Amino acid sequence: MRTRCFALAAALALGCGARTVSDDYRDAGNADRVVLPDVEPDRRPPEDQPLVCPTGQTRCGAVCTDLTADLSHCGACGNVCPPGSLCRGGLCVGVLCAPPLVRCDRSCVDVATNPAHCGACGNVCVDGRACVGGSCVDVLACPGGQLRCNGLCTSVASDPANCGRCGVACAPGQACTAGACVTPPPGRTLRIDALLTSNCRVTEHEMVTGDDRGGIAFAGNRVFYTGDTTTVALDAESLGVLARGPRRLDGIFGEVSLGLPFTLASNTTPLDESTSIVDALLQVSADGTPGRTAIPLRTTAFISRTGNEVGIFAGALRAVVTQGTRAWVIDGSTGLASPSVTTLTVPPLGPHIGCESWAVWGVAEFFEGQTWLVYVRDGGTIVRQNLLTGAVQPVATFPAPGLGDMCSITVAPARNRWYFHHEAPSFARAEVGETLGYCDARISTM
Numbered sequence: 001m002r003t004r005c006f007a008l009a010a011a012l013a014l015g016c017g018a019r020t021v022s023d024d025y026r027d028a029g030n031a032d033r034v035v036l037p038d039v040e041p042d043r044r045p046p047e048d049q050p051l052v053c054p055t056g057q058t059r060c061g062a063v064c065t066d067l068t069a070d071l072s073h074c075g076a077c078g079n080v081c082p083p084g085s086l087c088r089g090g091l092c093v094g095v096l097c098a099p100p101l102v103r104c105d106r107s108c109v110d111v112a113t114n115p116a117h118c119g120a121c122g123n124v125c126v127d128g129r130a131c132v133g134g135s136c137v138d139v140l141a142c143p144g145g146q147l148r149c150n151g152l153c154t155s156v157a158s159d160p161a162n163c164g165r166c167g168v169a170c171a172p173g174q175a176c177t178a179g180a181c182v183t184p185p186p187g188r189t190l191r192i193d194a195l196l197t198s199n200c201r202v203t204e205h206e207m208v209t210g211d212d213r214g215g216i217a218f219a220g221n222r223v224f225y226t227g228d229t230t231t232v233a234l235d236a237e238s239l240g241v242l243a244r245g246p247r248r249l250d251g252i253f254g255e256v257s258l259g260l261p262f263t264l265a266s267n268t269t270p271l272d273e274s275t276s277i278v279d280a281l282l283q284v285s286a287d288g289t290p291g292r293t294a295i296p297l298r299t300t301a302f303i304s305r306t307g308n309e310v311g312i313f314a315g316a317l318r319a320v321v322t323q324g325t326r327a328w329v330i331d332g333s334t335g336l337a338s339p340s341v342t343t344l345t346v347p348p349l350g351p352h353i354g355c356e357s358w359a360v361w362g363v364a365e366f367f368e369g370q371t372w373l374v375y376v377r378d379g380g381t382i383v384r385q386n387l388l389t390g391a392v393q394p395v396a397t398f399p400a401p402g403l404g405d406m407c408s409i410t411v412a413p414a415r416n417r418w419y420f421h422h423e424a425p426s427f428a429r430a431e432v433g434e435t436l437g438y439c440d441a442r443i444s445t446m
Helices: 002-014 021-028
Strands: 058-060 063-065 086-088 091-093 102-104 107-109 130-132 135-137 146-149 152-155 175-177 180-182 190-195 201-204 212-219 222-227 231-235 241-244 252-255 260-266 277-283 295-302 310-314 318-323 326-331 340-345 359-367 370-378 381-386 392-397 408-412 417-422 435-445
Touching (some): 175 340, 212 260, 212 310, 212 408, 222 252, 222 408, 222 435, 310 370, 318 370, 408 435
Parallel strands (some): 295 340, 310 359, 359 408
Antiparallel strands (some): 086 091, 102 107, 146 152, 190 359, 190 435, 222 231, 231 241, 252 260, 260 277, 277 295, 318 326, 326 340, 359 370, 370 381, 381 392, 408 417, 417 435
C-alpha cells in the first residue's frame, strides 16, 4: 500500500505530459521522429531541424509551400512572380504586355526588333544579325548606295526623308538628288483647266509621215508630228500639210507659250535611237529642218537605251524629260540661249499608253509652285502627276469610244486648244487611221 502511494505521488509531481528518462531513452534511437511538445504553435523550427511537408508541398527554407500556386516560390523555391501576376501550375501568368510588345518567358518584348525573340518568342538571330521587321537580317546586307535608316535599307541619294545620310529631311517642295536637297526651278504658270471635245478637227497623215511614231510639238501657227519616215509641219488651224522635213525628229517638242519648236540633241545631232547623250537643243525651222547651231544645256542628261521608256513633256519656257526615277528639268526662264538643267530623282511615271517608239509625249504644267506632268493614262483618262511626290489627279475623262490608243498630246494656250494623235478609233474619229487633231481646251497662264 505504501509503495502504490509513493508511485502515485511521483506521477502527480511530474505532471501530465512530462518526459521521463525512459521517454528520452526511447527517442534517442529514433532520429526521424519529430517531437515538438514544448514549441509554441506560431514558431518555426530551426532550418537544420528535419521538416516533413505534407503531400503536394515542398520545403523552401523553413516553410512548406505549394510550388504550383505560391507567388514567392512559383515553380521553384525563390522564384517570385512580378506584381500583378498569378502563379498557376508553377508558372507566373496574368502579366499584360502593351502592344506591340508580346510576352516571351517572363518578359514583355518587341518581336519586331528583339534579336532574342525575332518574329516569335525564342527565335534568336545569330552571327551578329539584326532583327528588322521581325526578320533576322545581315546588318551589312543593304544594296550598294543604301544605308540602314530606322532599321530599313534606304537610298540616301534619293530619299527626301534621309537625304545624304539618315535623318536628314528635305524641306517641302524639295527633292533629294545625289544625296542633296534640291529645289526645282520656278516656272511660268501653265495649268490645264479642261480638255474638251468641242470644235474638233482631225486629219489623216500616213501618206506623208508613214506609220505613227509619237513626237508632237505646237509651234505658233504650226504643229509638227513625227512618223516612221519623217517629221512634217501642218497648219495649226486647217491641219493641212505645209512642209515635209528632211528627217525624223524623235526628240521634238514645243515651247508652248512662245510657240517655238525644238529637238533634243547631242551637240548638233538630233536625238534618235542611236544617241544617249542630251547636252543641247536644236531649234526646228518652219519646214521641219533642225538648226545647225546647238543651244548648249548647262547639264548633260544621259538616257539609257536599255532602261525605261522616256517621257518628253513640253511646257512654258521649260520642258521635262523623264526616264524611270530620273528627271531633267530644262528651264529657259533665264534665257533660251543657254537653258539650265536640274537633275532630280522622282517617282516614276504611272501607268500610261505608250507610243510606237522609245518615248511618250505630254505637257509640263507649273502652278502653285509645283511641276506636274500631264499624260494619257488609258483609253478614257488623261491625268496629271506631281513631279516630286508622284500624286496623281484626273484632268479629263472621255466616255467610249474614248481616246483610242492616244499617246501624244500637247497644248496651245494662245489658241485654247489641245492637240493629239491616235490610230485607233476615238471620240474625234470613228475610223482607224493615223489621226492628228485638236479640240477646245481651257488653259490658265501667267
